[in-house]
Amino acid sequence: MPVDVEAAVLANTRLSDDYSVLALAAPAIASAARPGQFVMLKTSRGMDPLLRRPFSIFEVLRDEGGAPTGITVFNKRIGKGTSLLYDVEPGTHLQCLGPLGRPFDAADPPAHAWMVAGGVGLAPFVTLAEALLARGTQATLFYGARRAEDLHRVEIFEQLGVRVFCATEDGSRGAHGRVTVPLQQELAQLGPSSDVRISVCGPTPMMRAVANLASTHGRPCEVSLEQVMGCGLGGCYSCVVLARDETGAPHHTRSCIEGPVFDATRIIWDALAH
């Protein structure tokens, strides 16, 4: 059951002119959160923007004894709400509702988990990596961005023991090109018996390309979709994506309660807004 808390901003670490990591005191949300879930943050005290914004839970903060004390969110300045969050100072309080949404599949952890992130799509993967590593899964991150300066927080994954492949479109770090370049190379080297599950989060064309690669190579793939969301609880029907049901029939499906994580084979990509 989600809770709504007035969360104190503990820190707002600007990573660049666009990106920041916002730390929020929210023990109740932190202790209930599962990998892939999100919170709805009110970015203004007033009515512009009126609605909350969805954010993946980026990290779970813990005290010295290991008890959950809060969460961080990975924010990229794009519109009005994210700009307000970028400017928020410690000591401010933000209404924070969560945890919400369907998490990544926790049943039958695979031997190898490959996480594919584009830009701000890195957000759901810290908690996923932690959960999988704790269960003995080997984790790999493929992380793509336009240029080296846009690759943030890689060290979190390296410290956890995640194998990391970077790709930049200008070639300034890692493979030259899109994140699918190293992913394709690694997929080609996989033995048929290796147990690999792919999870992807990022821009729609990138998720689509990764889902296609996964399908070509016969690998299961989960996507974490980011849609415009009104309420986060299934009330407004604004965050729908066209997804196949058990019979294969496509339906407008709420990404807040049936997602944000979906089996990639369910998604009708042509219908997804870019």
Next chain:
Amino acid sequence: MLDLSVTLGTLTIPNPLIAASGCFGYGVEYADAVDLSTLGGVAVKGLFLAEREGHAPPRIVETPAGMLNAIGLQGIGVHRFIREKLPELRERRAIVFVNICGTTIDEYVELARILSDAEGVHALELNISCPNIKAGGITFGCSLTGTHSVVSAVRNVTTLPVIPKLTPNVTDVASFARASEEAGADAISLVNTFLAMAIDVETRRPKLTNIVGGLSGPAIRPIAVRMVYECRQAVKIPIIGMGGIAHADDVLEFMIAGADAVQVGTANFVDPFIWNRLLEGLRDYMTRHKMLRLSEITGTLDTTARHTAWISS
């Protein structure tokens, strides 16, 4: 003991706060967060006879102090609603207002018949005001004869309270209130959203796939209050007022203007736990004004000129 109950024809509800249709799913989505039995009612998402997929996203866009939506009445249809949602609403002791929508009068009648036989339905709200669908709905709500025909046809086949939901997209909403009353409506609810649009100037494209949508939220509240006030002058039947309610004072404003109960929609998106906050605010107001029954406030707008007191003293 403060009495917050209000009466809508034959239906008495424990407080005037009803979750607005289209803003609360089928109610069950919120059942873990909100004790549905503590609400004045739950107006479920508009239902057609058949399932509908609604419009392609993007379906909402924010505007100052408001939002536009063009969901297009996506829904599971009345039969699945009765099978899959109504049992849980019954179990949670929710007071259920089923919002129904058709493309023909026969469809409204059929929906009313089916729902009258279902256990756990407390009232029918007739959606004759959705601005986002091509056929039906608002075409009835924008014509006085259409409104009268739909309301009287449904009236003839059900003993449930019949509550047409009026659109503000007309010249004189009070005449539609009157047509509803004459046709036998037990109450009216208003307003549905205002037809509106928003454009991305960089791409020169509409921000909604449907091009136009309905504006809701605090931005519309003063217009909605005015419309409730006009309808109060025109009809005797109870009025359920709505439009941008986010605080207890907003509830009171609608009631003073003439509403017997209210619906809360957009604000529930922002704060799903709004209900207790509103109830606390209403109780606080009653205590401060030494009121025992909240319903006494309905239609108590004082329009005597403010300066008379100065002159007479």
